[in-house]
Amino acid sequence: MSEMKPGLFDRVMQQSALKRFRRWAETAxxxxxxELRRNRSAARRMKYYLDELIHVADNRLALPVVGNQAVPVPYDADWSWRPExxxxxxxxxxxxxxxxKSMLGRxxxxxxxxxxxxxxxxxxxxTSVDDLAAYGLRLDVFRFDGSYLSLVVDLPPSAAHGLKRNHLIRLDAxxxxxxxxxxxxxxxxxxGPNTEQIVRELPLNDRNLVLEFDLAYTKLNEKRVEKVWIDLIFENPEMSQVILRDLYFSRRPRAEL
Incomplete structure (x- = not known):
């Protein structure tokens, strides 16, 4: 009996699974x-892994390089991140x-x-060769009868880990x-029960924007930091369009005075 080639068994199993789910779809x-409830449960479990596979595959195969976390951060940054x-x-x-409270992504x-x-x-x-980020976000506002509009970006737990009052948190967009x-x-x-807030206006004199938040001017309890997030607040946004081609964050310790 000849030895099975590497990967052949996986391909056979893949074809078998594909036929099974196709049959279930046809007989649904x-x-x-x-039986329909059982098949739906199996399909949902499979869909989770398929969505993860497609997301990662698209990230790696698209241009500009999708999934790119390489950002031009300060040389002394101890953390950086670009949202999914x-x-x-x-x-x-x-x-x-x-x-x-509608979300786009997580x-x-x-x-x-x-x-x-x-x-x-x-x-x-x-699609521009100058873009490091593979994707951007477009916000369109037509008639606006509200008093506020804000886009909230939740930073990951790694942003809060080890955060000190001598840190500068930087937003690049x-x-x-x-x-x-x-x-x-x-x-x-x-x-803990408190939230420190720092508000800065984005200097819209250029396409590439930088905003820094200095935690030295807060009463941050370094031992109880739980969560960090950023609000982008838009004033009088009626009949406007905003495209965020890129958005990434970094932090670094401030120079000692």
Whole structure:
């Protein structure tokens, strides 16, 4: 008996699984409910891993390099990060008539108090050779009857780990505006029952923007840091379009005085 070639068994198993799920899909309209429920459960488990595979594969195969976490951070940075929305394709790439607290991906949430939402969020594919991020985010605002609009980015636990009052947290962004617009960045650091906040206005004098938050001016309890997030607050956003071609964060210890 000849020896099975490497990978052949995996291909046979893959074809078998494909035929089984195809058969289940074809017989779903006539299956009894007990069997249909069992097949649905198996399909959902399979879908989770398929979605993960597709996400990672798209990240690695697309151009610009998807999943790229290489960012031009300061040489003395001890942490850096780019949110998943700017790294790879999301399962849901757009939302229209966006309701408050709607999420796009796992880290970006839109907040507003509009009675009638005429807002859209959409992930865009970056194609310029100058773009480091594979994807961008477009926010379209038509009629706006609310008093506030903010985009919240939850930073990962690694941003809070080891965070000290001598740290500077830096936000780098590439922003394209349809018309002049005031945008503010607010850093939020939860420590125990308290939350420290620092608000800075984005200097919209260039496409490439940098904003730094100095924690030395806060009352941060370094031993109780739990969570860090950033609000991007848009003033008078009616009839405007904002494209965030890139968004990434870093932190570094400030120079001793």
């Amino acid at each position: 309209p006539s299956d009894d409910l007990r 929305l700017w790294c790879g394709p999301l399962a849901t790439q757009g939302v229209s008539s966006v309701q408050s 880290e970006v949430t839109l907040f507003h108090d509009c009675q009638h939402s005429e807002l859209t969020l959409r992930q865009l594919r970056n 590439i922003v394209e505006l349809e018309r002049p617009l005031e945008i503010f960045g607010r850093l939020n650091v939860q420590h």
